[in-house]
Structure formats: C-alpha cells, structure tokens
Amino acid sequence: MNYSIGEFSKKCGLSIDTLRYYEKLEIIRSNRDENNRRYYTDDDFKWASFVIRIKKTGMSIKNIQTYSRLRREGTGTVPDRLQLLFDQLKSLHVQQHEIDDNIEFVENKIQYYTGLNAPLENDDKSKEV
Amino acid sequence: MNYSIGEFSKKCGLSIDTLRYYEKLEIIRSNRDENNRRYYTDDDFKWASFVIRIKKTGMSIKNIQTYSRLRREGTGTVPDRLQLLFDQLKSLHVQQHEIDDNIEFVENKIQYYTGLNAPLENDDKSKEV
C-alpha cells in the first residue's frame, strides 16, 4: 500500500509540513513517483510510528536524526543506537525524580495556602508568595 | 541588606540579563538608587527563590507572570493563585504517568535490541528500527 503525503499525514498524525521537515532532516524519507510527488509505504509508516513514539519520550530532534542515520547505516550500528536509548532512559529516570520533587513542592505550597499546615516561609502575610 | 544586580545575580543564580528580562515582564521587580541603578532586598531574594523553584516545576513564564501579578494585587487573589498551583499539580501528575509510559517503552526497545525478548515489531532485521 502506498500513501500520498496527505494520506500519510492523516494516517500517522504528523502534519504535511512536518513530514517535509523531517524529510529534509533525513528522519523520515519518502519515495517519489514519476511526477516527483512523495509516496510512503507501510514500512515507512512503521518507522514513522517509532519516530513519533520516541519523540514523545522527549528525545531531541538531533538525537532522532542521529538514530535515523544509524538505522540507515545498518545493523552494525545497533550498539550506537542502544547507547542513545540508554541515554534517553537515564534522562527519563532523572526526570521522574524531578517530577516527584516538583509534586512535593507544589503540594506543600498548596497546603501552605489552604492553611492546613503551618506557614512554610514566614508569618508576614503581606510578604507571602 | 541590599544587593546590586551583579550581587543578586550571583546570590540567586539567575543571569543579569534574565533578571532584567524578568523585570520587564514584571515577575521580579527591583528598586532603584539615586543613580537609577537596580538594587534588590532579602525579600526580593525570597520571591526570586520561589520564582526559580516554581519555574523548575515547568510552570510557563506566562503563568508565572500571572502569579506575580496576583501576588502584587494582594491576599484577595489567593484563590486564583491556588488555581494556578492546582493546574500545575495536575500537569505534573499527567507528566508523571507519561514518564512511566516512556520508560516502559524505551526499556522494551532496549530489550528488543539486546535480544532478551522476542522481537517486538517484526522479524525482518533489515527493516528494524
């Protein structure tokens, strides 16, 4: 099954402009028909789905670009790709702890404002934050 | 204790440019001496510390701007400020779940590549992502 850029855009959820942008960055490449129009295959869809999913994890476009290049270079680059994934995983674990901290902070602030706890900063209401 | 912008920058960790930028946005205001030079007080430092901390939770500059305005308007705006905090808390909980999902996804991908599990997508190694 082949898809025009419009069809593929609807299928994968990326805008037409984003697809062209990713192609310029060599992240999601397309094929061309006899009129120079892009078309995409089901394999392209699988790859696009992965790109979208890894992007959702917060991987930067630059790293996704690197990952895409490595993938094009073949199976010999699997260790390099794994490194990118490990880096991403590390970053996610860091974020996870930061989020926990942030939740604690905002909850404390809310408790301060709702008066369930003693004030956290000072007693001068005119200077409260 | 009063601080020049350079001293305050070192004390709070925001660059001089960022302090001036935040002042333009009316987030962290300064006082001026007889030569029109900014100076900051210890109360300003408390407020700046809060701004920096809430920013770390991912609150947008726009919402921090709103929060700052509400604070200037007095204690009557506490419910509005609480609303901003509750919104932020909600956003953090959403992020927390997304991060968990993302960690699961990346871990699975790593397991796929390290061959500890059956392939997750297809068996054609030439098409792997």
Add this chain to the structure above:
DNA sequence: TGTTGACATGGAGTACACTCCAGCATTTAT
C-alpha cells in the same frame, strides 16, 4: 586625570521545532 568596571537601555540574535506562504505544477471531479 584617566582608565577600569559595573550598570543602564533598546534592540537584535539564538535555539528548538515546527508552521506558513508565495508561486508554480499536476490531478481529480463536475
């Protein structure tokens, strides 16, 4: 007295990740 050095302002530039547009070609529906 002269030269640092910190500070002032307004405005331009940066990075990221798109998003939009002008101008043109081709395709599809009536």
Add this chain to the structure above:
DNA sequence: ATAAATGCTGGAGTGTACTCCATGTCAACA
C-alpha cells in the same frame, strides 16, 4: 474544459525563554 484540490520548492515567520551587543553613564581607584 475548467475549477478545485493536492502537491512541489525555497524561504520567511512563530513562540518560548532567554542571551548578546552597541552605546552610554557613573563611581572608584592609581
């Protein structure tokens, strides 16, 4: 046959949150 829709390219514009720069003022020190 023609109008609307879809596609093409290169390049400009957007939003967020700063960051940098040119130019100028002012005070302190050698």
